[in-house]
Amino acid sequence: MVQETLYDMPISNHGARCRMIVYKKGIEDRVTIRPPGDLGGLKSEEYLKINPQGKMPTYVTDGGLPIPESDPIARYLINKYQGVGVSFVPADATAQLRSDIVGRLHDVYISPIQGAMYKAAPPFGPFDDRQAALSELKRQLETVEACVSPDGPYITGSEISLADATLFPTMVFITYILPEQFGWQPADVLPPKLARWFQWMQANEPSAKRVFDEITGVLKGWSEKGRWTTILGAGLKDQAPATLFDKIMNKQVSADIVHEDDRCMAIRDINPQGPTHVLLFPKRRDNLTQLRQATEEHKGILGHLLVTAAKLARDEGFEAYRIVINDGPKACQSVFHLHVHLIGGRSFSWPPG
Numbered sequence: 002m003v004q005e006t007l008y009d010m011p012i013s014n015h016g017a018r019c020r021m022i023v024y025k026k027g028i029e030d031r032v033t034i035r036p037p038g039d040l041g042g043l044k045s046e047e048y049l050k051i052n053p054q055g056k057m058p059t060y061v062t063d064g065g066l067p068i069p070e071s072d073p074i075a076r077y078l079i080n081k082y083q084g085v086g087v088s089f090v091p092a093d094a095t096a097q098l099r100s101d102i103v104g105r106l107h108d109v110y111i112s113p114i115q116g117a118m119y120k121a122a123p124p125f126g127p128f129d130d131r132q133a134a135l136s137e138l139k140r141q142l143e144t145v146e147a148c149v150s151p152d153g154p155y156i157t158g159s160e161i162s163l164a165d166a167t168l169f170p171t172m173v174f175i176t177y178i179l180p181e182q183f184g185w186q187p188a189d190v191l192p193p194k195l196a197r198w199f200q201w202m203q204a205n206e207p208s209a210k211r212v213f214d215e216i217t218g219v220l221k222g223w224s225e226k227g228r229w230t231t232i233l234g235a236g237l238k239d240q241a242p243a244t245l246f247d248k249i250m251n252k253q254v255s256a257d258i259v260h261e262d263d264r265c266m267a268i269r270d271i272n273p274q275g276p277t278h279v280l281l282f283p284k285r286r287d288n289l290t291q292l293r294q295a296t297e298e299h300k301g302i303l304g305h306l307l308v309t310a311a312k313l314a315r316d317e318g319f320e321a322y323r324i325v326i327n328d329g330p331k332a333c334q335s336v337f338h339l340h341v342h343l344i345g346g347r348s349f350s351w352p353p354g
């Protein structure tokens with residue numbers, strides 16, 4: 002018999018959707034699971050020929066057709082092996098619709114931002130900010146929750162479907178990483194129907210338990226090797242003392258606020274160095290006590306501060322202005338919460354003093 006091949010690795014949640022179908026259908030004798038390393042790795046010339054994105058999983062049919070992307074691979078497995086074991090296609094049209102919607106929500110809105118849980122640096126899908134991406138992840142879990150059958154035990158009801166295979170491996174990442182690394186309360190991670198389903202799947206569905214063990218085995222190794230130690234909000238926490246800016250944000254100290262949005266605040270300096278002197282600072286300091294602490298993770302907020310400063314300067318109609326970031330006491334930094342000075346309404350000399 003000509004073997005079909007699934008190129009994949011235990012950590013891959015997208016691949017685990019296909020592995021769960023292979024395990025549940027009991028077709029491991031027909032589908033060989035091989036690591037992309039057998040073709041030289043994800044970014045090798047040989048692998049890129051079968052998956053131009055250089056990602057796992059990839060499937061090669063017995064006819065030699067390469068299939069990239071976990072969703073078409075999973076659908077191919079379900080079609081090709083429809084007579085073998087469980088079908089993964091609910092008899093009820095509404096249940097099938099639930100499965101399609103959940104799969105789509107996962108692939109379009111959750112999968113692109115999952116990297117916020119473990120990637121060293123942004124972007125995380127459309128987000129340049131890890132916490133914003135994680136909040137969005139939480140919101141998207143609620144959108145999935147709304148589609149989960151109230152009766153269970155599977156996502157769409159009494160029969161296992163592609164939705165279970167799509168969602169379960171990603172939930173392994175979410176339930177392992179968010180409480181352990183980001184300190185989320187376990188009860189806050191998954192909404193109630195999803196939480197019940199996730200527990201039920203682990204206890205009662207051997208194909209799910211198997212991918213659970215495969216994925217958590219690798220995630221535990223990542224924890225031991227310090228994968229999260231340099232990730233802001235996980236191993237890397239801002240432990241510097243609070244500053245005047247915290248008191249201003251908490252309204253314990255009043256300030257003349259000239260701008261506020263979800264990411265930054267701008268106030269007038271009480272010791273102005275020109276007719277207009279505004280300080281812009283991030284609402285979440287995230288270790289940016291000084292500019293020297295900046296990492297790839299701060300690109301988004303640093304860009305936002307400068308773009309906001311430019312907008313304020315335009316609003317003021319300045320002919321000339323100066324943007325200053327003082328770093329360190331010898332550069333006259335007095336508040337250890339990074340801030341940008343916008344000074345305008347006068348002329349400036351060079352070099353600055």
Ligand SMILES: N[C@@H](CCC(=O)N[C@@H](CS)C(=O)NCC(=O)O)C(=O)O
Nearest residue numbers: 013014015016056057058070071072
């Ligand atoms: N949309 C793709 C996503 C595939 C994907 O992101 N795969 C990850 C593993 S879960 C990967 O290969 N990451 C390694 C890399 O991007 O270098 C699918 O559904 O197959």
